[in-house]
Amino acid sequence: MTESHSTRIAVVGGTGPQGRGLGYRLARAGHEVVLGSRDIQRATAAAEELSRLAVGARITGATNLAAAESAGIVLLAVPYDGHAQLVTSLVPALAGKLVVSCVNPLSFDRFGPYGRTVSAGSGAEEAAGIVASATVVGAFHHLAAPLLLDPEADLSHEDVLVCGDDVAAKEQVMALAADVTGGRGLDAGRLRLARQLEPLTAVLISVNKRYKTRSGLALTGLAPAVGKVPA
Numbered sequence: 001m002t003e004s005h006s007t008r009i010a011v012v013g014g015t016g017p018q019g020r021g022l023g024y025r026l027a028r029a030g031h032e033v034v035l036g037s038r039d040i041q042r043a044t045a046a047a048e049e050l051s052r053l054a055v056g057a058r059i060t061g062a063t064n065l066a067a068a069e070s071a072g073i074v075l076l077a078v079p080y081d082g083h084a085q086l087v088t089s090l091v092p093a094l095a096g097k098l099v100v101s102c103v104n105p106l107s108f109d110r111f112g113p114y115g116r117t118v119s120a121g122s123g124a125e126e127a128a129g130i131v132a133s134a135t136v137v138g139a140f141h142h143l144a145a146p147l148l149l150d151p152e153a154d155l156s157h158e159d160v161l162v163c164g165d166d167v168a169a170k171e172q173v174m175a176l177a178a179d180v181t182g183g184r185g186l187d188a189g190r191l192r193l194a195r196q197l198e199p200l201t202a203v204l205i206s207v208n209k210r211y212k213t214r215s216g217l218a219l220t221g222l223a224p225a226v227g228k229v230p231a
């Protein structure tokens with residue numbers, strides 16, 4: 001685990017594949033993780049399942065509200081449909097916190113996946129607009145949940161692009177990214193670039209369907225040490 005994170009991490013929408021996948025990887029790296037759900041029983045069941053996968057890890061389940069209230073860092077891992085309503089319901093619990101969004105506002109039609117138009121610009125900016133006192137960072141948009149949940153999957157070759165307006169918060173999330181993948185997190189720029197990062201996932205899904213794979217993202221042209229957390 002990277003040095004700066006002894007904070008408990010809540011995963012709102014922690015019963016879905018992406019929330020469980022990120023929760024599993026973070027818990028395996030030594031973080032204390034609370035999986036949130038609209039339903040406490042679903043949360044508890046998901047936490048029990050992950051505890052069997054990551055023996056000895058600290059994973060519990062709670063309602064989304066209780067999870068967010070209990071943690072210093074809150075990951076949003078819910079579908080874009082209902083996102084604004086859910087974040088609005090959690091405003092008191094998210095106030096002043098580091099909120100990390102991997103929400104991809106996507107739709108599908110007969111031609112495949114595509115990025116949706118979001119009036120706030122992006123899902124991450126929508127969350128930032130709803131909880132003005134939170135520090136919102138976008139990350140983990142391009143990691144495939146089945147790989148996150150596969151204990152054998154090596155994700156160290158994947159880059160996690162992190163966007164946000166607060167440099168210290170981005171550094172904290174880049175360290176979390178390194179814990180999740182074993183590779184690097186990269187500072188991709190301001191939060192508004194979530195408008196580009198979120199719909200890019202539609203391209204990955206399209207590639208996955210075409211080539212029957214689970215594609216990820218890795219940038220070229222960076223020095224090998226960039227983004228690596230010193231041992």
Ligand SMILES: NC(=O)c1ccc[n+]([C@@H]2O[C@H](COP(=O)([O-])OP(=O)(O)OC[C@H]3O[C@@H](n4cnc5c(N)ncnc54)[C@H](OP(=O)(O)O)[C@@H]3O)[C@@H](O)[C@H]2O)c1
Nearest residue numbers: 013015016017018037038077078079082103104141144145
């Ligand atoms: N799946 C991936 O590979 C992947 C990769 C990168 C990013 N993402 C992004 O991560 C987010 C979560 O993905 P996912 O595949 O895990 O999604 P999901 O399974 O559809 O939903 C995750 C959880 O969100 C809760 N939820 C569903 N609808 C809700 C609503 N209207 N209001 C509040 N909570 C609701 C559900 O938990 P409860 O019913 O227990 O409350 C559900 O288990 C999405 O925005 C997605 O674009 C996914």
